[in-house]
Amino acid sequence: MAVTIxxxxxxxxxxxxxxxxxxxxxxxxxxxTRARVIAAANTLGYRPNRAARALSTRRTGNLGLIVAxxxxxxxxxxxxxxxxxxxxxxxxxxVADTDEQARAEEELIRSMATQVDGALLVAPRLSNRLIAExxxxxxFVVVNRQPANLPAVLMDVASGARQALEHxxxxxxxxxxxxxxxxxxxxxxxxxxxxxxxxxxxxxHLHRLGPNQPTEEGGSAAAPDVLASGxxxxxxxxxxxxxxxxxxLRARGLAVPGDxxxxxxxxxxxxxxxxxxxxxxxxxxxxxxxxxxLLHRITSExxxxxxxxxxxxxxxxxxxxxxx
Amino acid sequence: MAVTIxxxxxxxxxxxxxxxxxxxxxxxxxxxTRARVIAAANTLGYRPNRAARALSTRRTGNLGLIVAxxxxxxxxxxxxxxxxxxxxxxxxxxVADTDEQARAEEELIRSMATQVDGALLVAPRLSNRLIAExxxxxxFVVVNRQPANLPAVLMDVASGARQALEHxxxxxxxxxxxxxxxxxxxxxxxxxxxxxxxxxxxxxHLHRLGPNQPTEEGGSAAAPDVLASGxxxxxxxxxxxxxxxxxxLRARGLAVPGDxxxxxxxxxxxxxxxxxxxxxxxxxxxxxxxxxxLLHRITSExxxxxxxxxxxxxxxxxxxxxxx
DNA sequence: GGGGAAACTGCAAACGGTTGCATGAACATC
DNA sequence: GATGTTCATGCAACCGTTTGCAGTTTCCCC
Numbered sequence: 176m177a178v179t180i181x182x183x184x185x186x187x188x189x190x191x192x193x194x195x196x197x198x199x200x201x202x203x204x205x206x207x208t209r210a211r212v213i214a215a216a217n218t219l220g221y222r223p224n225r226a227a228r229a230l231s232t233r234r235t236g237n238l239g240l241i242v243a244x245x246x247x248x249x250x251x252x253x254x255x256x257x258x259x260x261x262x263x264x265x266x267x268x269x270v271a272d273t274d275e276q277a278r279a280e281e282e283l284i285r286s287m288a289t290q291v292d293g294a295l296l297v298a299p300r301l302s303n304r305l306i307a308e309x310x311x312x313x314x315f316v317v318v319n320r321q322p323a324n325l326p327a328v329l330m331d332v333a334s335g336a337r338q339a340l341e342h343x344x345x346x347x348x349x350x351x352x353x354x355x356x357x358x359x360x361x362x363x364x365x366x367x368x369x370x371x372x373x374x375x376x377x378x379x380h381l382h383r384l385g386p387n388q389p390t391e392e393g394g395s396a397a398a399p400d401v402l403a404s405g406x407x408x409x410x411x412x413x414x415x416x417x418x419x420x421x422x423x424l425r426a427r428g429l430a431v432p433g434d435x436x437x438x439x440x441x442x443x444x445x446x447x448x449x450x451x452x453x454x455x456x457x458x459x460x461x462x463x464x465x466x467x468x469l470l471h472r473i474t475s476e477x478x479x480x481x482x483x484x485x486x487x488x489x490x491x492x493x494x495x496x497x498x499x
Numbered sequence: 500m501a502v503t504i505x506x507x508x509x510x511x512x513x514x515x516x517x518x519x520x521x522x523x524x525x526x527x528x529x530x531x532t533r534a535r536v537i538a539a540a541n542t543l544g545y546r547p548n549r550a551a552r553a554l555s556t557r558r559t560g561n562l563g564l565i566v567a568x569x570x571x572x573x574x575x576x577x578x579x580x581x582x583x584x585x586x587x588x589x590x591x592x593x594v595a596d597t598d599e600q601a602r603a604e605e606e607l608i609r610s611m612a613t614q615v616d617g618a619l620l621v622a623p624r625l626s627n628r629l630i631a632e633x634x635x636x637x638x639f640v641v642v643n644r645q646p647a648n649l650p651a652v653l654m655d656v657a658s659g660a661r662q663a664l665e666h667x668x669x670x671x672x673x674x675x676x677x678x679x680x681x682x683x684x685x686x687x688x689x690x691x692x693x694x695x696x697x698x699x700x701x702x703x704h705l706h707r708l709g710p711n712q713p714t715e716e717g718g719s720a721a722a723p724d725v726l727a728s729g730x731x732x733x734x735x736x737x738x739x740x741x742x743x744x745x746x747x748l749r750a751r752g753l754a755v756p757g758d759x760x761x762x763x764x765x766x767x768x769x770x771x772x773x774x775x776x777x778x779x780x781x782x783x784x785x786x787x788x789x790x791x792x793l794l795h796r797i798t799s800e801x802x803x804x805x806x807x808x809x810x811x812x813x814x815x816x817x818x819x820x821x822x823x
Numbered sequence: 824g825g826g827g828a829a830a831c832t833g834c835a836a837a838c839g840g841t842t843g844c845a846t847g848a849a850c851a852t853c
Numbered sequence: 854g855a856t857g858t859t860c861a862t863g864c865a866a867c868c869g870t871t872t873g874c875a876g877t878t879t880c881c882c883c
Binding site: 189190191192193196203204205208227229230231232233 | 860861862863864865867868869870
């Protein structure tokens, strides 16, 4: 059905190997011959068969991109940027969703292993041991996590967290609640560490509340604890949590930022529209950087190391001086 | 490096063809032999090579999913649902983003053609002629568009639009602005048609304004025309347009829903948080339905027809009776 | 106990490319 | 003019799996 290298060879009167070389090793074939081959290929509409090529070269030209939840607004900008960047070096990207389950993640990686040259794991839930084990089969680059000996891209929330606490301190807040996220999350660990240090530095009292589910439900469920803590400002694990809390507070008749100031993390599309002060995560840049590392790792085998990207506070209308 | 069928054959003392059959045609091999083969495969960690399999079966087990803009919040729930659904029948999904450009879309399809068993085109920008031409190479299923002779899934905004106009009419609005989207958009055509009919039915005056860019910028840019039209309520092409307009109106000191009522389309995550009345699009259901049609089309070759899904109005806080 | 069907299994040719090696021509070198 | 290079191309094996065909064994039935 489809036109193959053999058809092109026949049409241009050369051997298949010459056609192959005309495409993948131009310098090995006479320019005139090559022109004839290319011309024939074009009129026939020849497209190399990737599967066949993969079989002999052991390169599929495909990458895997594995995220916890495609519909979580944190991920799409990263996916978009990574995909677009991969296309520039003629790679296709499998995108898959683990639904936040480590089990699904492992199975996904295993099932993709024979089909990709490498994979991007974004905030994986897998144990370090398992990641190390699987990385024997497929080159990995990890985003927002730092397993030993694997190239990684980190969006370091610490810089943004420092700015956030400084911002709150300068508004006059003294009692700050920190809504923590999943224990295993690297971002959560950095956030907690940086917030603790910055609180001490500015003489603030930090109420750690959590761990919370990294969802709207997690945010609204945290409302009672937040109110009980006596905090006048809240730094939430991410925008979803912040927005869930926001909704719950408003439902209880409280004003934001009047009664309580609120800071999120991620700077999602929704945060922009809800006028939420938040810490911007460079998701698109991270996606591109991760693809760069991955392609480097694939072609040159050595560890390209770690890239750390800074974050910054975006001040909007959900923060103001405390009430009384 | 990797474990192949040959290793398994050797380990279990049978020919490679028997190993192959043990996996893909169980009934052709003696249960005991099969058990031995499976056991050997498991201890060796054998995983079939998809590329090799694709070469002889002409089935890759891969699907393509092509959308205009991954980061547009309309798409991720569809992508997520489609991907998850495809996984259930052991298919992997390439996700690609055309950045709204027809040219990129065509090239993407061509480059994927040899690697996928079929593709989902969501709201494609391509001409009908080109879609027909390309569909000779790859089985397509189209979402929110209706080219002749291709299976399609349609999220029919008409039902929701009728509910929206009825809602606005019952609140007492008489002058309604419709912010139209891209001319070529099937959704836009349905929206315009349904709004026109419903306006007539309820005795409303409909001001068609557009076409507008289907983005926040499009929405904010439309503000002057909306105000000049004298409308007291607006139905926007999608949530992004509605939210862009909302922001611009508030920046001008106008109240929503006080001075102007606002209805969007899509029911994105952001609309939920911004308390925007909107028309819910069944994106996840559409993703699943589209995968079903595609798999049907791939395995049985005949046209599985068209699936139409209804939409419904979700009333929130951005609509209220007109001011005066 | 001979014939035939049924159940397994092996053989080998595909599938569509890539690539190391061999071949031959053209050309330069001494 | 014999020798050695370089360049361009052909030949054929190989990548890992599937599958039509043929061979072998077992079993059934008359």
